[in-house]
Amino acid sequence: MKQFQASSPNVQVNGETVYAIIDGMSAFRNKALKILADNSIVDPKPGMWFKQQDWLNAFKTISEQIGALTLNTIGQKIPENAVFPPQIDEIHTALGAINQAYHMNHRNGLIGDYTYQKSGEKSGKMVCTNPYPDDFDKGIITAMGRRFLPKGSYTINVMIDKTQPERSKGADSTTFLINW
Numbered sequence: 001m002k003q004f005q006a007s008s009p010n011v012q013v014n015g016e017t018v019y020a021i022i023d024g025m026s027a028f029r030n031k032a033l034k035i036l037a038d039n040s041i042v043d044p045k046p047g048m049w050f051k052q053q054d055w056l057n058a059f060k061t062i063s064e065q066i067g068a069l070t071l072n073t074i075g076q077k078i079p080e081n082a083v084f085p086p087q088i089d090e091i092h093t094a095l096g097a098i099n100q101a102y103h104m105n106h107r108n109g110l111i112g113d114y115t116y117q118k119s120g121e122k123s124g125k126m127v128c129t130n131p132y133p134d135d136f137d138k139g140i141i142t143a144m145g146r147r148f149l150p151k152g153s154y155t156i157n158v159m160i161d162k163t164q165p166e167r168s169k170g171a172d173s174t175t176f177l178i179n180w
Helices: 016-026 025-038 054-067 067-083 091-104 134-147
Strands: 012-014 049-051 114-121 121-128 157-160 175-178
Touching: 012 054, 016 025, 016 049, 016 054, 016 067, 025 157, 025 175, 049 054, 054 067, 067 134, 091 121, 091 134, 114 134, 121 134, 134 157, 134 175
Parallel strands: none
Antiparallel strands: 012 049, 114 121, 121 175, 157 175
């Protein structure tokens, strides 16, 4: 899927997920609220639904006006704000659950996927085929990995696989290599 382009005007994202922009930009809350309002998202709350394209337009504004670090920070807030499946107890399960959570927080159309594959005891890869920016997805992956780091692991590394296509360069997916 192309970055910042919903597959259909009918696709929606829930208020819990949208709130991650406000949470991720907490020091600039008024700026976050203005960016959302400028894109037809006013006062997001749990249980509300918004057009995914409006949310993607807000991401595009953040990308152009503020930058990659903020997109990453917003992504790291997703596991705290969005709905996730219960009974996640280890890192590989957690990374695999990102896709299930993604689908729980969107509705009304094709939205793409987060496809996780374990590649070793302390590694895996995630193929992100969705319209969100790479830095945002990297933040989600990093936060989920940190939350479920196993004993004896102290950090998680999430890097774009430069041997694969990237959405930021016009491709339909981006692959991340993950190790801890």
